[in-house]
Amino acid sequence: MKLAKPLLYRDGIWAFLMLLPNLLGFLMFVLLPVVATFVISFASWDLTSNFKFVGVDNYTHLLADETFHQVLWNTIYFTAVSVPIGIVISLFLANVLNQKLRFIRFYRAAFFIPVISSMVAVAVIWQWIYNPQYGLLNYALSWLGITGPTWLTSTKWAMIGIMITAIWKSLGFNMLIFLAGLQGISESYYEAAEIDGAKWYSKFWNITVPLLSPTTFFVTVMAIINSFQVFDTVYLMTQGGPARTTSVLVYYIYQNAFQYFQMGYASAIAYVLFFIVLMITLLQFWRQNRSNVY
Structure with a gap:
């Protein structure tokens, strides 16, 4: 017992030293900016004049x-449209890539490549695809007798173009999470359903969907948070135009802070965004817990 306390004390010191770099990083780059932003949101400051x-x-x-x-x-609008569509497509791909197919690892890697690709490269590629004169998308539409729109310069189609790019970029990550969830479901459930003569859609609706609900919940929460924080896609492809039809909250924060130098106003918008995301996340957790009760 006499040796226990020195050992615990020594282990505690080493644990603290190992955690110290991460703790300092959290204090300097997360907690301090959060507190500073809250204070600045009640002030007028342009980075040069008096606070x-x-x-x-x-x-x-x-x-x-x-x-x-x-x-x-x-x-x-971006969140309400892109999140459900992205989740449905990701779930469909996860089901397809959960089969015993030839070259299945190659297919999984191919769908995950956009996730690890540079957003700058992705934006350049999709700007070329959306080009109204020689872009691949309008060329494909012309084969169907459809005159393609001027995607990124159209007040009607620019946001849709941003959504398509964002969905494509995040598809592989959501698919991978769903795939992990699917592989955690025991095959015995499906075998029992086949014995009872259940069709594929019945197995999907009555087995896959309920047992995958924790995974779906996680994917939904993360997708909503990320969609409210969308910035790089808008900045690189449209810069909020045309006529602010693709301007989103984070891009507006960036403009007020680093173009108009209204740091106080930008900080206030940032905290409004934080409050919105917090309320939506808490609502999702409440609904998930309520559904688990019943």
Whole structure:
């Protein structure tokens, strides 16, 4: 017993030293910026002039800011459309790639490549695909007798183009998570269903979907959080245009902070975004827990 305390004390010191770099990184690059942003959201500051507290003026200004209303709606629209479509396609691909196919590892790797690809390279490729004159997409549509739109310069189609790119970029990650969930389901359930004469759609709806619900919940939460934080796709492909039809909350934060130098207002928008994402995430957890109860 006398040796136990020194050993625990020594182990505790070593554990603390091992955790210290990560702890310092968290304090410097996460906690401190979060606290600083909260303080700045109640101030007027352009990075050069004197720091001046203005109370809740930045937040009240949001209520009358029509541009903020527009980018908030754009973000909600982007999330409401891209997230369900991306999840459905990812689940479908995961089911296909869960089969015993030849070269299955190659197919899985091929679908995951966009996830690890540079967003700059992805944006360049998709800008070429969307090009109205010599782009691959409009060329394919012309074979069907359809005149393709001017994708990224059209107020009607630009956001759809951004959604397609974002879905394609994240497809492999969601597919991989679903694939892991599918491989965790015992084959005995499907064998029993086959004995009872169940069709493939019955097995999918009554076995796969319920047993995959924790995985679906995780994918949905992560997809919604990521969609509300979309920035690089918009910045690289449209820069919020045309006529702000593709401008989203994070891009508007970037503009106010580093183009208009309104750091206080940008910080207020950032905290509104944080509150929206927090409320949606808590709602999802509440619904998940409620469904588990019943």
